[in-house]
Amino acid sequence: MKVAICAYGAGNVRSVELAFRRLGAEPCRAERAEQVRTADLAVLPGVGSAGLAMAGMRERGLDEALLDRVAAGRPTLGICLGLQIALDETEEDGGVAGLGLLPGRAVRLRGDRVPRIGWASVEPSGEAFWFAHSYAAETPATTATSEGIVAVAEYESFLGVQFHPEKSGAAGARFLERCLSRV
Amino acid sequence: MPLPRLIPCLDVANGRVVKGIRFKDLRDVGDPVELGAAYSDAGADELVFLDVVATVESRASALDVAGRVAEQVSIPFTFGGGIRTVEDATAVLEAGADKVSVNSAALARPQLIEELASTLGSQAVVVAIDTIAGRVRSHAATRDAVRDTVAWASECEARGAGELLVTSIDRDGTRNGYDLELLARLRDTVSLPVIASGGAGTAAHVAAALDVSQAALLASILHEQPAWLARLRDELRALGVALRHAA
Numbered sequence: 001m002k003v004a005i006c007a008y009g010a011g012n013v014r015s016v017e018l019a020f021r022r023l024g025a026e027p028c029r030a031e032r033a034e035q036v037r038t039a040d041l042a043v044l045p046g047v048g049s050a051g052l053a054m055a056g057m058r059e060r061g062l063d064e065a066l067l068d069r070v071a072a073g074r075p076t077l078g079i080c081l082g083l084q085i086a087l088d089e090t091e092e093d094g095g096v097a098g099l100g101l102l103p104g105r106a107v108r109l110r111g112d113r114v115p116r117i118g119w120a121s122v123e124p125s126g127e128a129f130w131f132a133h134s135y136a137a138e139t140p141a142t143t144a145t146s147e148g149i150v151a152v153a154e155y156e157s158f159l160g161v162q163f164h165p166e167k168s169g170a171a172g173a174r175f176l177e178r179c180l181s182r183v
Numbered sequence: 184m185p186l187p188r189l190i191p192c193l194d195v196a197n198g199r200v201v202k203g204i205r206f207k208d209l210r211d212v213g214d215p216v217e218l219g220a221a222y223s224d225a226g227a228d229e230l231v232f233l234d235v236v237a238t239v240e241s242r243a244s245a246l247d248v249a250g251r252v253a254e255q256v257s258i259p260f261t262f263g264g265g266i267r268t269v270e271d272a273t274a275v276l277e278a279g280a281d282k283v284s285v286n287s288a289a290l291a292r293p294q295l296i297e298e299l300a301s302t303l304g305s306q307a308v309v310v311a312i313d314t315i316a317g318r319v320r321s322h323a324a325t326r327d328a329v330r331d332t333v334a335w336a337s338e339c340e341a342r343g344a345g346e347l348l349v350t351s352i353d354r355d356g357t358r359n360g361y362d363l364e365l366l367a368r369l370r371d372t373v374s375l376p377v378i379a380s381g382g383a384g385t386a387a388h389v390a391a392a393l394d395v396s397q398a399a400l401l402a403s404i405l406h407e408q409p410a411w412l413a414r415l416r417d418e419l420r421a422l423g424v425a426l427r428h429a430a
Binding site: 010049120133168 | 303306
């Protein structure tokens with residue numbers, strides 16, 4: 001199974017690549033729109049800043065490729081910042097327009113400790129995944145939460161997760177396996 | 184709040200895990216990938232690798248270590264030692280690390296913290312603070328950095344650090360317990376997650392540290408007895424500490 005990981009000049013592409021390889025998939029670093037359009041599964045990974053990520057995506061035409069994919073009902077996974085920039089907009093970097101793959105916006109966390117770093121239970125499943133974020137989604141497409149924060153959102157063929165399945169040990173591997181099995 | 188974390192720390196030099204007292208008389212104790220994977224299997228929540236020599240040659244092998252750890256270990260890890268620029272840090276994250284840790288380089292040029300945070304995001308930037316008697320030490324704790332510990336912690340937060348790794352030098356390796364007074368002051372002063380380091384000897388010490396901090400670093404005690412990690416997790420649960428179920 002071909003998995004295209006959007007390589008837009010930032011982010012932890014290699015970690016995501018290694019996680020899919022461990023599951024027997026064929027991941028590739030996608031820097032060209034064509035790779036994103038044709039893969040069985042496309043992944044929008046992300047760490048770093050929303051502004052830089054969006055600029056990197058546009059520069060390579062990967063934004064249009066993802067929009068085409070989701071319009072065609074093809075499976076697409078966004079991870080962490082990859083979920084946040086898939087929304088209509090994010091508060092980060094003074095306000096950045098997102099891809100609009102799902103409705104909603106990313107807002108700065110207001111909590112006891114920000115960034116929110118560590119393993120936290122995701123409801124309703126109750127499994128713990130690893131989070132590292134200062135912003136979180138607000139979206140009607142929410143399907144799972146963690147301590148009241150959006151952990152998973154699904155809209156048409158886009159699935160977004162705030163946690164890092166590629167760094168969440170056995171629980172993360174099971175999650176990515178389920179993503180592959182739905183393709 | 185996410186669950187409290189236990190973080191084994193491995194000192195590396197020239198691609199190998201080493202053990203020594205205050206970075207002197209280093210002895211080879213194993214392969215970083217094997218030891219890291221063993222800790223991951225024993226329930227570590229994250230790992231920290233510190234390049235304790237950070238020469239040009241050691242830096243190159245440290246990148247190789249980060250890349251090999253990422254292949255074998257699927258929990259988050261931090262890499263520190265010799266990171267002085269955004270380029271250094273980016274290379275470590277691209278190899279598969281999740282966070283970088285900076286110490287003396289941030290003291291020498293605090294603006295480095297801002298530069299790292301704006302490119303990598305705060306969540307990837309750990310500032311390590313070595314402290315004794317309320318003062319910061321630099322260069323593997325060999326020099327007085329002429330800064331107050333709590334004031335430096337606040338400055339790190341203001342500049343965009345994502346986490347603080349606070350080592351009490353006078354506790355390090357003693358197994359007499361963490362500096363709870365300092366950790367409580369930091370909890371009340373900064374709103375970043377704090378990783379407590381220095382002094383772990385018993386499960387009760389670790390539980391007390393996790394009461395005032397978000398994570399506990401485990402260094403010398405694990406190097407003597409790596410199997411302690413699994414036992415520690417059981418003992419902490421018995422003390423009522425809610426840890427992750429790693430299976």
